Amino acid sequence: MVRQRVERPIESATSDSEPLVVTGLSVRRVGDGQLVLPATDLRLGAGEVVAVVGASGAGKSSLLHALLDSLPSGLRRDGGVVRWRGLPIPEGRAARRWRRAHCGYVGQDPILALNPLWSVARLVGEQLSGSRRNRALRVREVCDLLGLPAELASRRCGELSGGQAQRVALARALATEPDVLLLDEPTSALDAETRSMIVEAVRAHPGGCTLLVTHDPFLVSVADRVVDLSPPATVTRRSPAARRVTVPTPSTVTSPPVRSLAAVPLAPGHGTAPLLAVQGLQVARPDGTPLLEDVHLNLAHGSWTAILGPSGSGKTSLLYAILGRRPVLHGRLLLGGHPLPADVRQRDREQRRAIQLVGQHPAGELNPVYRVGPAVARPLAVLHGVGRRERAREALRLLGSVGLAAEIAHRRPPALSGGQRQRIALARALAARPSVLLLDEPTSALDRASAATVLDLLDRLRDDGLAILSVTHDPTVAARADRVLHVHPRRLVEGRTDGPLPLTDNQTEESGAR
Amino acid sequence: MTRIRWSAVAPGVALAVFTLALLGRYLAPNDPEQPVAVPWSVPSTQLPFGADALGRDVLSRVLAGGANLLGVALTAAAAALLIGVALGLVAGWWPRWAGHAVRWFGDLLLAVPALVLALVLAVALPGAAAVVVAAVLSGAPLTARVVAAQCATVRDSGYLHAAVERGEHGAVVLVRELLPALRGLVAADAGLRLITALQLATTLAVLGFGPQPPDPDWALMLSENLPGAALNPTALLAPAVPLALCALLCAATARTATREREGVW
Numbered sequence: 001m002v003r004q005r006v007e008r009p010i011e012s013a014t015s016d017s018e019p020l021v022v023t024g025l026s027v028r029r030v031g032d033g034q035l036v037l038p039a040t041d042l043r044l045g046a047g048e049v050v051a052v053v054g055a056s057g058a059g060k061s062s063l064l065h066a067l068l069d070s071l072p073s074g075l076r077r078d079g080g081v082v083r084w085r086g087l088p089i090p091e092g093r094a095a096r097r098w099r100r101a102h103c104g105y106v107g108q109d110p111i112l113a114l115n116p117l118w119s120v121a122r123l124v125g126e127q128l129s130g131s132r133r134n135r136a137l138r139v140r141e142v143c144d145l146l147g148l149p150a151e152l153a154s155r156r157c158g159e160l161s162g163g164q165a166q167r168v169a170l171a172r173a174l175a176t177e178p179d180v181l182l183l184d185e186p187t188s189a190l191d192a193e194t195r196s197m198i199v200e201a202v203r204a205h206p207g208g209c210t211l212l213v214t215h216d217p218f219l220v221s222v223a224d225r226v227v228d229l230s231p232p233a234t235v236t237r238r239s240p241a242a243r244r245v246t247v248p249t250p251s252t253v254t255s256p257p258v259r260s261l262a263a264v265p266l267a268p269g270h271g272t273a274p275l276l277a278v279q280g281l282q283v284a285r286p287d288g289t290p291l292l293e294d295v296h297l298n299l300a301h302g303s304w305t306a307i308l309g310p311s312g313s314g315k316t317s318l319l320y321a322i323l324g325r326r327p328v329l330h331g332r333l334l335l336g337g338h339p340l341p342a343d344v345r346q347r348d349r350e351q352r353r354a355i356q357l358v359g360q361h362p363a364g365e366l367n368p369v370y371r372v373g374p375a376v377a378r379p380l381a382v383l384h385g386v387g388r389r390e391r392a393r394e395a396l397r398l399l400g401s402v403g404l405a406a407e408i409a410h411r412r413p414p415a416l417s418g419g420q421r422q423r424i425a426l427a428r429a430l431a432a433r434p435s436v437l438l439l440d441e442p443t444s445a446l447d448r449a450s451a452a453t454v455l456d457l458l459d460r461l462r463d464d465g466l467a468i469l470s471v472t473h474d475p476t477v478a479a480r481a482d483r484v485l486h487v488h489p490r491r492l493v494e495g496r497t498d499g500p501l502p503l504t505d506n507q508t509e510e511s512g513a514r
Numbered sequence: 515m516t517r518i519r520w521s522a523v524a525p526g527v528a529l530a531v532f533t534l535a536l537l538g539r540y541l542a543p544n545d546p547e548q549p550v551a552v553p554w555s556v557p558s559t560q561l562p563f564g565a566d567a568l569g570r571d572v573l574s575r576v577l578a579g580g581a582n583l584l585g586v587a588l589t590a591a592a593a594a595l596l597i598g599v600a601l602g603l604v605a606g607w608w609p610r611w612a613g614h615a616v617r618w619f620g621d622l623l624l625a626v627p628a629l630v631l632a633l634v635l636a637v638a639l640p641g642a643a644a645v646v647v648a649a650v651l652s653g654a655p656l657t658a659r660v661v662a663a664q665c666a667t668v669r670d671s672g673y674l675h676a677a678v679e680r681g682e683h684g685a686v687v688l689v690r691e692l693l694p695a696l697r698g699l700v701a702a703d704a705g706l707r708l709i710t711a712l713q714l715a716t717t718l719a720v721l722g723f724g725p726q727p728p729d730p731d732w733a734l735m736l737s738e739n740l741p742g743a744a745l746n747p748t749a750l751l752a753p754a755v756p757l758a759l760c761a762l763l764c765a766a767t768a769r770t771a772t773r774e775r776e777g778v779w
Binding site: 116158323324344345349352355356357359361366368369370378382383425429432 | 667670671672673675676678679680681682691694695697
């Protein structure tokens with residue numbers, strides 16, 4: 001039973017101009033045979049950029065994997081044909097050969113796929129042939145195209161920021177000039193300026209066609225066509241003239257009341273002391289290069305501070321420094337008026353509980369071994385000594401509050417989508433009942449509706465005193481903040497910067513909108 | 515679609531063969547140490563594998579001869595794996611301090627050939643103890659190395675940091691978060707350790723440092739039955755085949771375990 005999916009061609013292309021044709025491709029889970037991706041048709045014309053959109057967990061990444069015949073072992077292709085220039089590509093060795101010869105692929109969380117010990121230049125040039133000099137030139141060229149500075153070339157991949165790693169992965173895919181470029185959330189960690197650079201690079205890649213999975217409205221707007229994987233009932237008809245922003249499915253789970261999982265306020269130290277004070281903090285890269293200097297921040301109960309800034313400017317490093325993950329060169333941290341050790345290992349349990357992070361790379365945030373329910377419940381056991389059954393109930397409630405169905409509790413992270421994992425990581429951080437929540441690109445893997453669910457939840461938790469510090473490129477996140485700070489070369493400054501504002505959306509230009 | 519995959523049945527077959535070898539002595543039709551026929555009798559319906567130099571039933575000796583060998587090998591492999599994984603986790607988690615110490619000491623041990631080490635130990639210790647100690651000294655540093663190297667790739671994972679940041683105890687982080695992430699590697703390494711321990715135990719037994727005649731033992735049978743290979747080749751093959759089979763099954767099981775840990779959920 002092949003159900004035709006909604007696909008709206010902008011211009012009717014003839015079949016010979018479409019190198020890649022996919023018909024009826026569907027994917028099932030191996031274990032319980034559940035349909036992950038219903039039969040999907042897809043055509044990719046020469047030089048065409050097609051965006052795949054849909055709610056979190058709609059099977060977007062699975063579509064790419066099925067197309068490439070690189071599905072993880074928990075999933076299998078259920079049916080469908082992939083044709084390349086009219087010839088069907090059988091699964092197995094032929095698909096592998098085709099993949100190598102014609103495809104460039106960048107997955108979600110590329111940083112996890114890049115060898116952390118290799119230099120950027122080596123990674124980008126790995127699949128190139130030719131003389132050493134020509135290879136180096138090509139690497140340089142591609143890096144320039146994506147705005148990767150020259151001094152990055154010798155740096156190890158493990159030291160890159162999320163946005164830089166994302167561009168290195170893309171550079172690696174672009175370097176060989178593949179016929180088809182398949183990108184999974186290629187801009188989730190990038191600011192608007194860098195994003196347009198990516199779009200240009202993708203557009204410019206010669207003769208090739210591009211299939212990109214994205215939640216980014218900007219990327220969707222520059223695509224030639226949009227394929228929506230949401231269930232047909234919820235897909236809204238779009239006029240070609242209108243800006244093609246997806247209207248995604250409303251999340252299937254109604255959020256239960258979340259008052260009970262409110263942040264536990266710290267015992268007030270000094271009457272008016274802010275919850276968390278950062279004083280004169282200097283943040284450096286692991287190798288000692290300074291990134292941010294003299295950072296002053298006060299986070300009050302119930303406040304939301306957003307930090308914006310270009311890729312690689314040290315935003316994540318700042319969060320790590322506050323969290324105690326990274327050594328601090330200068331400055332100090334005060335939690336509820338009391339000094340907070342710089343190293344997390346020297347903090348006591350209460351201090352650790354107070355500050356929780358939801359990290360940038362959803363795939364790496366969860367141990368692949370543990371089922372979601374126990375993983376979310378773990379902080380309740382460790383930090384709050386909640387009993388087993390109470391814990392399981394609370395975990396389900398937390399999952400519900402971030403818009404995830406209860407059945408997810410029995411699954412393991414590798415079987416879940418990036419957006420689902422991102423929300424699970426948030427649920428786990430909330431289970432610790434933190435006083436300060438650090439969010440690193442909290443909505444990078446989420447569609448609009450899921451993102452709204454998450455942001456609404458966070459807004460409600462603020463009423464109970466939770467302080468939020470978020471690093472983001474997403475205007476909708478910044479719009480929720482009371483205070484927006486920008487990274488101006490090595491400093492945090494209030495409001496907008498002089499340079500080109502790294503955001504295109506009007507709503508964030510007014511920093512103190514709330 | 516219902517094709518039986520070797521990787522799926524390997525663990526079951528391995529378990530069956532190992533159980534049979536360990537409990538085989540209770541299934542032996544004859545006393546493995548008493549002569550029952552003419553020396554070097556060829557296989558017959560009474561004696562399916564014939565008889566050896568002293569006219570003892572080869573089938574009974576094969577059934578009874580695996581327990582000791584496999585027992586020693588399993589003990590040696592388990593000890594090597596346990597110590598190696600523990601050292602590897604510690605070295606991988608604290609690369610500066612423990613890492614250097616473990617690597618330095620491991621390199622020192624690896625400089626000594628395992629067999630020489632085993633032979634020297636066999637002079638001083640009983641055969642079984644020599645196998646265990648030699649397997650640990652030669653195997654644990656290897657295990658520690660690969661485990662530590664693998665640790666380096668996952669130790670910056672968000673979930674490990676998250677565990678530390680929610681106040682998990684150091685040992686809990688290692689055992690509950692880090693070790694499960696490496697379990698595919700550990701499973702594969704367990705197979706390797708078992709195979710090398712089996713080889714070591716066999717070699718020492720063939721050289722006469724293990725069980726002594728008239729004990730039934732696969733390795734001992736190899737050296738005992740070699741002179742009669744022309745008269746009754748089955749007597750030589752009968753212990754050789756299960757020995758090889760055990761090694762193959764270890765390898766196959768380890769591979770299956772590795773593959774499953776890589777993401778069949």
